[in-house]
Amino acid sequence: MIISLIVEDNALTRDSLKYIIYGIVGLMISFYLASYLIKKIGKDPRNILPVNFARRIRIPLLLFLLAILLWIGNISDFSNSEEYEYVARHVIIALLTISITWFLIVCLKVFKERMLRKYDVSKVDNLKARKVYTQFTILENIIIFILVILAIGITLMSFESIRSVGVSLLTSAGIAGIIVGLAAQKAIATLLAGIQIAITQPIRLQDAVIVEGEWGWIEEITLTYVVVKVWDKRRLVVPSTYFIENTFQNWTRKSADLMGTVFIYTDYDVSFDAIREEQTRLLEGTPLWDGKVNVLQVTDATEKSVEIRILLSAKDSPTSWDLRVYIREKIIDFIRINYPHSLPKTRVVLPQQDQNPAETTPPPSV
Missing domain, CATH: 3.30.70.100 (Alpha-Beta Plaits)
Structure with missing residues (x-):
């Protein structure tokens, strides 16, 4: 898209095309060199980086290097097109925001894996392990949700038109805020219930529970719903608010036995x-x-x-x-x-007659 704008404005000279080719080559070299170094570091078990860390950050690394390349091209002013500078500026912000957010999410998952490595939920006495797994899983979902919302907000606010619309909306946000708050009451309550489950932990992963008359295990806990694996391999999807507002049985609240x-x-x-x-x-x-x-x-x-x-x-x-x-x-x-x-039986006792009925009949009167 950027190259087409440059061609339409007749601003792309032979030197500019050469810079683009050099930039692409430099991008590929930098990408493979960085991937090789990260992979080399990950092979050493003494390092904090996991073995597959280079593969997991491949896409955000490529987006980050592409943003750097566009930024270098923008400050070098090899094109006199104002449209190129406008588009390039927003593309750079979007690429940097996406790549940094992606990288933070990957680092968060790596940190979670490192912390949970010392806890084994397959053991018989796995109460503490299930408690830590539940807390980290829900907190991970909360942090990822916040990072994604911030990334979308930063990207959209880079556009002046959207920013002006946002400012105008804030001036009349009183009634709109009340309406949106009432409309999103259920959604907000569900999110808060997920956070409350992470803190108070009425349920944990792999807890044995009875919900709506169904007996099963807690298989997945998210911010908005909980998945219960029923004994016959069905899945019962329950809103997070259910475990805050309703009574249910938790057979493994204190211990697994x-x-x-x-x-x-x-x-x-x-x-x-x-x-x-x-x-x-x-x-x-x-x-x-x-x-x-x-x-x-x-x-x-x-x-x-x-x-x-x-x-x-x-x-x-x-x-x-x-x-x-x-x-x-x-x-x-x-x-x-x-x-x-x-074995259980039902008894029926009939009264015995000791005398003949004919003998007990009085003689007829004369």
């Missing part, structure tokens, strides 16, 4: 000690149990059956679910095979 409950209903003549011994044998023979809690209690007795509650413990919510299902199945099999007469 959980208590599991199994209810069994039997007849009155079952042997509780035998079931307790079988439960202990089953738990000691499965890797699903963490070895902490093993309790069997009779929690209720009705006219039809006895309620037995089994308390178990596991390292996390998925393991607790598998352990509960396993114990329920095996205990039912144990009662069915060894105590079949102790």
Whole structure:
């Protein structure tokens, strides 16, 4: 676009074309030299730069060098075209803003990766790791959002026409601000809820939660919404405000290990000690149990059956679910095979008649 303007104004001489060719060649040489040096530094594990840092800043580096080239061409005044200077000035500002913003975002992601390297969420006791991951993820989204808004604002304000429009709008921003504030109330509340989640952390990444009757794990947290991975691999997308304004269950708020409950209903003549011994044998023979809690209690007795509650413990919510299902199945099999007469039953007692009805009938009167 810049070259076409120069050609139309007949301001491009042979020397100017030579400067452009030299500039392009110098741009390519500078780009490959800078990429090589950054890649060389990244190969040393003692340096802070990651190995793929050169590849991640390739595009912003190219945009930055192109802006420098245009700036050198503009101050050298190799063209007398005012249109070229006008367009070049705005293109330089736009390229510098985009490249610097891009570079800051890449550096932010590198810093996040460096800080999170010491935290492993795959461990059993990963509460602190999940807390740090959640904070850095949300704060990263906030900073990126602010950087992008600032970059767009700086680029647009470089145009005098847009700047004058902005000044005129600010003079009458009283009523407009109220209208926009009311219209964007939901959006602003959602953004503030995302920031509040980052600070107070009612939920963290990989927390086991129950939301809207659905049981799953927190898979992603953004400024405006939260993604819950349901147990059947569905995804539940919930606004951030939901976790601030509504009640929900968080099974891993303090720790990852959980208590599991199994209810069994039997007849009155079952042997509780035998079931307790079988439960202990089953738990000691499965890797699903963490070895902490093993309790069997009779929690209720009705006219039809006895309620037995089994308390178990596991390292996390998925393991607790598998352990509960396993114990329920095996205990039912144990009662069915060894105590079949102790399964729940309904009793019906009929009154017995000891005498013959004919004998109890009084004789007819004469």
